Amino acid sequence: MKSCQCYLFRPPSIMSISSWVCLLPLIFYTCLAVGAKPASPQNVNVLSLNTNYTLTWDWDYNSSDALPVSFTTEYIPRFKLSSKRVVVWNMACEESPRRSCDLTPLDLHYLSIFILRVRANVNGSHSDWVQKKFCPDTDAAVGPPSKVDLGPAGGHLDVFISDPLTSANISMREELQELYYHILYWEKSEDTQDLRSRSLNSSVNMVTLPNLKSWTWYCVSIQTRYDFYNKFSSFTNPICMQTQGTLPWWQIVLYFLASLLVFFVLMLLILCGSFWCYRIVKLTLYPPIHLPKHFQEYLQDSPSSDVPRLLTPDSESELLCEVTVCPEPLVLEVHQPPPEDLEEPHPDLEPDIRHSRQDSGGSNDSGIYSTGGSSGLRPCPSLSHEGGRTSCQDIYDPQQVKMKDMTPGIRSQLIIDEGVLDMSV
Incomplete structure (x- = not known):
């Protein structure tokens, strides 16, 4: 039992004491680093123009000893803070390494009041929240006109002004109904010390500048103003144009x-x-x-x-x-046949072109033939009797008969001549 007690309370060796002495500063620094909070952001501000809002801040990077730092930004409408319910903050930017947070996509209402807060995150430790109250109606600046044009109007100049636009490309008159413009114009001259500017205010988008000289160059610059919260924008870049007059x-x-x-x-x-x-x-x-x-x-x-x-x-x-x-007339040849007692016909007469017809009496014959040229009809001039027969001694020259008009509808025509009883054509 005593031996055990002596063992338990044995004094440490020289080597163990030196090891503990070396580890003490490291242990103390680790405990201090774990328990200490990082520095909070400083100079928290909101940069706003029309309806474009950006929360910015500063932070001392020397306090983190080169450790990675990120920032978290949240927002909430102010009226919800007084509610008895559990307050729930809306996240705007989470663990962002930048020292700014764009609030434009959040579509914050222009007439509302919001509470914004931001904190730093270093190696798992968080700094304290830094809050900022923001009301767009009172804190947001108004921008200059989005566009300015000039047009000649005889001896005057017409000024065409386009309203400043929101982030949704809508006129700022939707948010600021009493918006108006301060117009500054002067005669263009190379001598800058002799500039005499004149001004006028207008709440409409088209203004005619009066009392101008003909054929003279004038320059115009315009500023947007809102008197309720004493807001005014910067002036636009000067634009110049020459007036006209009688030629x-x-x-x-x-x-x-x-x-x-x-x-x-x-x-x-x-x-x-x-x-x-x-x-x-x-x-x-x-x-x-x-x-x-x-x-x-x-x-x-x-x-x-x-x-x-x-x-x-x-x-x-x-x-x-x-x-x-004219067509060639049709020539018709009519031949008188020899008497019946003639046995032999004349050799010059062709039997194949003769046509005979026997009528109801059966006593007389007739022959007809047609040639391409002329045709004739001639009786036999003399007859000779040989052996009780009668023959034609001479060659007959037929008599020519011309038919000038022949109708196709007529099938037959009766021709009566000496020695011819009837004839069928």
Whole structure:
């Protein structure tokens, strides 16, 4: 038992004491670092223009001994702080390394009051919150007009002003109904010490500057103002324009002559272009074709002249004639057959072209044939009796009969002649 007590209370060795002495400062520094809070942000401020809001602050980086630092920003409407319910802050920027936080996307109401707070985060430790009250209606600055234009109005100048815009590209008159503009204008001059500016206020977006000189350059700069909270913006960049007036007579004459010259040149160009296009189209669609020389010699008055030859009455009678084409008349040949007692027909008569017909009496025959040329009918001039037979001694020359008008509808016609009883055509 004593041995145990001696062992428990044995004095430490020299090596163990030196180790504890070296570890004490490290342990003390670690405990101090864990228990200490980082420094809080300083100079917390809100930069605002129209409805664009940005919370900014400063922070001493030497206090963190080069450790990484981040910042957290929260906001809440002020009326909720007095509520008996649990206060819930809205997050704006969480663990951001920047020393600013954009509040524009939060769409804060322009007439409300908000409480903003920010703190630093170092190695898992948080600093104290730093709060800032912010009311856009009273704290937000108003911006200059978004656009300014000038227009001549005779001897005056018209000024066209566009309202400053919100972050949603809406006119600031939606938030500030009593917004107006302070217009500053002066005569442009190279001598800056002799500038005499004049001003006027207007709540409308179009203003006519009075009492200006003709044909003189003037410059204009405009400022936005809101008197309820004594807000005013910076002036816009100066823009300049020359006024107009009555033109002198020599300028009118000069402009008139210049316009006539321009008109004449334009018409000349148009005519030349039209003629050139006409020539190209004509040569393309209707290329030149020359007549043969013997045609040209006949049509011209003389070989070396371009005058066309004129037709005289004699030449007309030679050149012009009337041609009538008539059909060839049909010639009908009628032959008188020989008597019945003739045994042998005349050898010149062709039996294949003779046609015979026996009527109801059966005593007489007739023969008809047609030729392409002339035809005739001629009786036998003399008869000779040989052995009780009668023969035609001579060759008959048939008599020609011309038919001028023959109707296709008529199928037969009766021709009565000497030696012919009837005939069918």
